[in-house]
Amino acid sequence: MNWGAIIGIFFSAFIKFMFAPFVSARVGLDFYTTWIVVFSGGLVSAFVFYFASEYFTKRNHDKKIKKYKEALQSGKPLKLKKSFTKVNKYLVKFKHSIGQKGICVLAPLFLSVPIGSIVCAKFYGKSKKTFPIIVFGLAMNSFILSILAFTIFK
Numbered sequence: 001m002n003w004g005a006i007i008g009i010f011f012s013a014f015i016k017f018m019f020a021p022f023v024s025a026r027v028g029l030d031f032y033t034t035w036i037v038v039f040s041g042g043l044v045s046a047f048v049f050y051f052a053s054e055y056f057t058k059r060n061h062d063k064k065i066k067k068y069k070e071a072l073q074s075g076k077p078l079k080l081k082k083s084f085t086k087v088n089k090y091l092v093k094f095k096h097s098i099g100q101k102g103i104c105v106l107a108p109l110f111l112s113v114p115i116g117s118i119v120c121a122k123f124y125g126k127s128k129k130t131f132p133i134i135v136f137g138l139a140m141n142s143f144i145l146s147i148l149a150f151t152i153f154k
Contacts, residue, residue, distance in 0.1 A: 002053065005029060013041025017113045017138070025149035034149065039142040045113040046134050053121035100124050105137030113138075124126050 005027045013020035016133040020041065049056075071078040094101060103123060108116030117134060124130040 002027070002029065007112075009034070009037045010041040010044075013038040013113070013142075014045040015114070017042045017045075020111055021142065021145040021149040022153070024146075025153040031150050033147055035114060035146040037140055038146065039139055042108065042113050042138040042142060043117040043135060046108060046117045046138060050088050050134065051130055053118040053125065056118060057122060067135070074083070080101040092125060095123060099134055100127065100130065104133035105141070106132055108134060109141045 005024070006029070009020050009027070009029065010025055017038070020038045021034050024038065029037070046105045068078060086151055098106070102122075104120050106116075107119050110116070113120065120130055
């Protein structure tokens with residue numbers, strides 16, 4: 001066993017899940033090891049960031065309030081960001097078109113597992129089905145990406 005490669009692939013999947021199986025296939029790990037390591041890295045990342053998302057959201061909100069108060073105290077004009085932009089419109093339309101299952105399966109894949117998990121928690125954090133759907137999506141995506149990686153590189 002190449003433990004250095006396994007640990008590297010695990011942390012690669014922890015951050016950017018989509019590319020980890022391709023790296024693993026190039027390093028020379030076998031299919032099942034790749035699938036298990038990539039899924040494990042994504043699962044640990046999803047667990048950490050999904051359940052810590054409330055902390056990150058609160059921290060971001062507190063930073064905005066602090067910045068607003070500092071601007072008021074210093075007398076500087078505060079540039080308020082638009083709350084309803086074209087990107088926000090697109091995100092809401094996308095959310096309504098593919099629904100909870102689509103967001104939970106695709107967001108960790110295409111964004112990254114940390115950001116995708118936080119987005120899923122923000123949109124659907126109250127639902128008890130959200131995290132199991134993310135886990136299912138990670139298992140399915142890691143299996144499909146591992147098949148693609150080993151088809152291309154072997």
